[in-house]
Amino acid sequence: MIKRIHLKALTALALAAVLPLPLALAADAGDWPNRAVTLVIPYPAGGTSDVVGRLLAKRLQEELGQSFVADNKAGAATAIGAMAVARAPKDGYTLLLSAGTTFTVIPHLNDSLQYKLTDFEPVAPVCAVPFAFVVKKDFPAKTLSEFVAYGKANPGKINNATNGQGSMVHLLGEVIANGTDVKMTQIHYRGAAPATVDMLAGVVDSNVEALTSALPNVNAGKYRALAVLSDKRQQTMPDVPTFKELGYPSIVGETWYAVFAPAGTPKPVVDTLNAALNKITTSTSFQDAMQKIGNESKSGTPAELRELTAQQSRQWGDLIKRLNIKSE
Structure with missing residues (x-):
């Protein structure tokens, strides 16, 4: 019996030595x-x-x-x-x-x-x-259709905040500009916090914000959400429509x-x-x-x-x- 156990142990060791590394690791992955x-x-x-x-x-x-x-x-x-x-x-x-x-x-x-x-x-x-597209509280447009009409009548005059050039928020801002055919001026900040500060102060007109950041300020009336970029409405913002609902199926992003x-x-x-x-x-x-x-x-x-x-x-x-x- 002792000899047989010893032989099995040696066989296992020899097999592990010749196995390719991924297979040897897989053999030990059970624990x-x-x-x-x-x-x-x-x-x-x-x-x-x-x-x-x-x-x-x-x-x-x-x-x-x-x-x-x-x-x-x-x-x-x-x-x-x-x-x-x-x-x-x-x-x-x-x-x-x-x-x-x-x-x-x-x-x-x-x-x-x-x-x-x-x-x-x-x-x-x-x-x-998920993300929401928000505008400062005194922005003249109260709906997305009004925003688009204002933007087309005032090309380049809407200052849209981003979290930095090349950030996801910047890319989503470009998706909105292209999808609505509204020319916006992208204002790049070094992160979400300073962009939000200037949104609250009314220094910039609009921003794409994660719902995590946008929700408390929207609920407090500090700025307004015009649409969400999700496939469907968000439970935390049930009254805010999606871009798809409003006729812009290409404006989706998260x-x-x-x-x-x-x-x-x-x-x-x-x-x-x-x-x-x-x-x-x-x-x-x-x-x-x-x-x-x-x-x-x-x-x-x-x-x-x-x-x-x-x-x-x-x-x-x-x-x-x-x-x-x-x-x-």
Whole structure:
């Protein structure tokens, strides 16, 4: 008996030695996770991404029975955090929670990026971030049709705030300008906060804002929402129509958060993580938590996330090229 056990052990060791690395890792993936997992958030602490990431880490810890640590690695328009994960061991213990722009927008604005989508294994979507088109409270137009009429009568006189040149908010502002055939002057700020400050002060006329930011100011009457850029009306703004409802089907846009792993992560690990994430994001408690901050929970397969990322990369890449948009 002892000899037989010894022979089996030697055979297993020899097999592991000759197996290609991905297969050898896959053979050991059944007990994942057996130690702490790091969830890299490539944004500063305190923002929406941080709220989503820390809630997700807490829920994954409860679901999988192992510690998940949220780690903010901000900088270089998410590139620092993305590169850290791309270069991490392919074992499922370092993951990335990032907005789609990391892969769909930024690569079209920065030729020197040291990561690409093929460096990652898509795992699962987490939530979508809807946007509203808002105008200052004393803007002469109270509806979208009035806004379009005013804009066409005053070409270039509408100052539209953005979160920075090449940002998602800038791209959505261009989508609105093109879709309505209204010439707007894009005013670029260094982030959402200063743009919102000038919206509140009436310095600029309009802005595309995430519902998270727009909702409290719209509810307080500090500015007005003319339309949302979603496929359907938002529960948090039920009286605000979509652009599609108002006759502009091409004006649709949102960003989203999803989890990615380094390319080459064993499939059993990706499958386990995908199942856990989908269980979390389809739960009533997570959906309610997302709705409170203006987001919509999402779920899906790795293949669906890969296709979504590739499709939106083509969409935003075409717009950036057509309008010759450069990063700051």
